[in-house]
Amino acid sequence: MTAVAFLDYLSVFVFALTGALVASRAQLDLLGFLFIASLTAVGGGTVRDLVLNRETIFWIANPRYIGVASAAALLVFFFAHRLENRRRAIDWFDAGALAVAVPAGVGVALDLGHGPAVVVMMGMMTGAFGGLMRDVVCNEVPLVLRQGELYLSAAFAGAAAALLIRWGVGPTPLALLGCAAVTFLLRAGSMTYGWKLPVYKSRPPRNRV
Template identity: 50%
Template sequence: MLEQWLPWLDMAGIAVFAASGALVASRKEMDAVGFVLLACVTGFGGGTLRDLLLGNTPVFWLRAPEVVGVAAAAGLLVFFIAHRVENRFRALLWADAVGLSLFAVAGAEIALEAGAAPWAAVLLGVVTATFGGIIRDVISNEVPLILRREIYVTAAAAGAAGFVMLTQAGLWREPAFALGVLTCLLIRALALLRGWSLPAYKGRPGREHPDR
């Protein structure tokens, strides 16, 4: 059952992540080519790295060119409607949160299907969910969300780990998938709504040594 839905869920995640990339392009006032570029790298950048690490070549979007079409279409759609979005950065954060949740669990599922160990599946789920956003932010000269004082990677890891643990415990993959996505989305949503963040390192004066 999940195998039938997984391509559609993956496509939904690509569309949402692509829209988040295009929203960044709108904030940077790029042209249509810039919208499509950021939409594509955000939509399948993480999945590309996942496939390369798993040895799945050619990577998924070369085997399914419709993926490129979906990402490009999402980018062009945002190009024409972005001016109607009142707070683009807020919209970006929420679109990114949905994509993060879908990709974290879908990436872990694909890794498990490829024979990866459970711990590696969790790691590859995080890679799938975050690497496209890193490329997006680097290209657009933004501080990557992964480096900000926000609960981001932690949410992706929790969703992927929850899914993997539930499937390893014998739960059907469909409810495990749904619970993993909801776990990641809930953590990320609470972090956005309540301003949660992990504690950051604070500089301290170095220890002084007496001259010898």
Template identity: 35%
Template sequence: MISNFIFPDILLYLLDMVGVIACAIAGTLLAQHKGFDIAGCILVSMVNAIGGGTLRDMALDRHPLFWMTDLNYVIVITVTSLILQIFFHLYHKIDKALKFFDAIGLAAFSVIGFKVALAQDVSPVIAVMMGVWTAIIGGLLRDIICNEIPLLLQREIYITASIAGSVTYLVLDYWGVDAITNEFMMLFIIFAVRMLALKFDWHLPSIRLVD
């Protein structure tokens, strides 16, 4: 049985904001690179930052949606996007910057989605799925809006990193490790796997039938 979460609310909220800021940065970087205007960049950053959490809450029937009751999400995303648009010229290596902040968002939102799902008393399998949804849907919508092939469809170690973190949590929980340690380990594993995959160019194999 999964142990009860004891992560202090303030740390959980800060972790959520870290993911929101990271995804707002990633979304704005790509939108600015594509030549979107101010409003377009903010829209893409919004979709990237709260799209996954919105779909997760709808699937779990959690209402009202988190960003509708806490305007800090909208404010933080908008301010982050505007600041980044002003200083966009400092980000010369768009691809590396995008993937770095994308990895932070992947890790933070995987943990948040996984925790939220477990708090709803769903099965571990569904909790893992909700962690993945929270982490990837925003980026998927961002790439579609920006007319890019989504990262998660490019044989990238992306969904796999999220699942690896969730499985790590479940294993450590089975061994009796406390929830706070588990959550930090999950966060670290996801970020580390994603960044190592980028550094060493790891890819999932594709299955091709030989004629």
């Protein structure tokens, strides 16, 4: 199994956990769990593959990804009640999934020989779109749009770190590992210590003389 395939499997599983946890908060039935978990799990990778015009979308080429997502949904369906704070669990699982999905997107773009801008964008798309679809469908405030929080910026920094490591050191696996570390540390720091980016604040127009 290649490093990129392993990252895809891992991101599918962890993102599916977050989708199923959101389904549990919405009190959906089992099919609802399976649908939301699968949508969350493969959403980002699907957008990535469509934009890159890959020959076959990754989960269509290998339906086992849907099996992995379904297993995660069943796990949450039967054991979600044991979690004391599902909202907090969603945040942390999502942070872990982001840290896996971003390097997966980066790795695919690198394997296809794309330049820096495309590599960074594919990392961000793969990391963000699954969770965005999940939150929109379930009528939740999208994590990616929470005011000032490091989410897309964490994905951007992780993808950029992968490029810098690859240019400076060389091996792609090390670059993907660095990408995952930077992405997770920034996202975790935002949740734990309140790290934020400046946000726009409207100001009344100045009176003209």
